[in-house]
Amino acid sequence: MPDLIEWLVAGLLLTGSLFALIGSFGLFKLPDFYMRLHGPTKATTLGVGALVLGSMLYFSSTGELGLHELLISIFLFMTAPTSASMLAKAAMQLQVRREGRTRGEPWKH
Amino acid sequence: MTTRRRWLPHPWLSLVLLGIWQLLVNQLSVGSLLLGLVLALLIPQLTRRFWPRPPTLYRPLVLARFALRVLGDIVVANVQVARLVLGPNARLRPAFVVYPLELRNEFAISVLANTISLTPGTVSADISDDHACLLIHGLDVPDAQELIDTIKQRYEKPLMEAFECSRP
Amino acid sequence: MLQTVIIICLGMLSLAMLLCLLRLLRGPDMPDRVLALDTLYINAIALLILFGLLLRSNLYFEVALLIAVMGFVGTVAVAKYLLRGNIIE
Numbered sequence A: 001m002p003d004l005i006e007w008l009v010a011g012l013l014l015t016g017s018l019f020a021l022i023g024s025f026g027l028f029k030l031p032d033f034y035m036r037l038h039g040p041t042k043a044t045t046l047g048v049g050a051l052v053l054g055s056m057l058y059f060s061s062t063g064e065l066g067l068h069e070l071l072i073s074i075f076l077f078m079t080a081p082t083s084a085s086m087l088a089k090a091a092m093q094l095q096v097r098r099e100g101r102t103r104g105e106p107w108k109h
Numbered sequence B: 001m002t003t004r005r006r007w008l009p010h011p012w013l014s015l016v017l018l019g020i021w022q023l024l025v026n027q028l029s030v031g032s033l034l035l036g037l038v039l040a041l042l043i044p045q046l047t048r049r050f051w052p053r054p055p056t057l058y059r060p061l062v063l064a065r066f067a068l069r070v071l072g073d074i075v076v077a078n079v080q081v082a083r084l085v086l087g088p089n090a091r092l093r094p095a096f097v098v099y100p101l102e103l104r105n106e107f108a109i110s111v112l113a114n115t116i117s118l119t120p121g122t123v124s125a126d127i128s129d130d131h132a133c134l135l136i137h138g139l140d141v142p143d144a145q146e147l148i149d150t151i152k153q154r155y156e157k158p159l160m161e162a163f164e165c166s167r168p
Numbered sequence C: 001m002l003q004t005v006i007i008i009c010l011g012m013l014s015l016a017m018l019l020c021l022l023r024l025l026r027g028p029d030m031p032d033r034v035l036a037l038d039t040l041y042i043n044a045i046a047l048l049i050l051f052g053l054l055l056r057s058n059l060y061f062e063v064a065l066l067i068a069v070m071g072f073v074g075t076v077a078v079a080k081y082l083l084r085g086n087i088i089e
Helices: A003-029 A038-061 A070-094 B002-007 B011-025 B030-046 B060-086 B106-118 B143-164 C001-027 C030-054 C061-086
Strands: B093-101 B122-127 B133-138
Touching: A003 B060, A003 C001, A003 C030, A038 A070, A038 B060, A038 B106, A038 C030, A070 B011, A070 B106, A070 B122, A070 C030, A070 C061, B011 B122, B011 B143, B030 B093, B060 B093, B060 B143, B093 B143, B106 B122, B106 B133, B106 B143, B133 B143, C001 C030
Parallel strands: none
Antiparallel strands: B093 B133, B122 B133
16 A cells, blocks of 8 residues: 555544544533533544545555445434434423523523 | 426435445446436335425535535534633633524525534524524634624525525 | 554544543433433444454444444434433324
8 A cells, every 4th residue: 555545544544533532522521511512513523524534545545446434424414413403402301401601592392 | 397207306316315325335337226226216206205395406516515615614613623622611602592594495494404513613403483593502602693694604695596596 | 554543543432432431421411411322322433434444344334334323313212202201202
């Protein structure tokens, strides 16, 4: 495998893992539920996205063209907003505690 | 027109399905292409009832440019939010923002809501019963009006152009 | 070189999953726990992609796709349960 591609794959893998880690770290440390909701969207979009790109590049360079990893990313891009919105709705209905300095009001149902 | 409507109710959906089938098979052959074509014609027929008012895509190119812009924004916003997450909690300014929608087409609204959720830092949490407003939660919002204006300019305008051309 | 990088990445993702687990145990509310599970399965997908790279096998892709589908359905089902008190109406 050419050197340049190997470096590129390594860079993509490290970026993806780093963003997944930061997303989970956000989930761990942010103070209220609505703020924690931002962690997973980050992990899915750039984290898994970069890993999938790296994997595609790697398998494509070793022989046959493989693009099917892209499906994982497409699927996550379509589903992540839905589950985030469902969870936010559930939290608003359960009236989960939120940080006092949050401006604006969640809707009541 | 009517025969086309009957056999190909959602041409774009058919195209997407064919593409996804090819990705899943992961190799190009006559057999897989034929099976993919059958599925691409059959699935829109079977799911027709879920799409009572199919959206009309007037300008595919505008939509393609929009998709590229969103991908770019995801990368930029990810870095910004990573910095926010790693910084102290006390510096964050979370807010619920009510976003007034101009789009009327349901499919276009869901595309906009997904885009807002995918760009980190904002999550669309709910839609009002009359489909006139979105409720957005932002991780760090210095100015709510500015956020609304940014979304309107960057995301809603191109979607209006792509899907609702006839509407002034 | 790539092997070392993959192992470092595996370590980072394991740490990420540990953080999700801590949030899962700590709560404090039900949506928090569901969100932690959601993030956990996404990290599992990332871990599987890396594992496939480490073993140079295409097989793990299918597992990752299945987890993506099942995880989404699971999250939506539990969120619906929290919203309405039952899943099938």
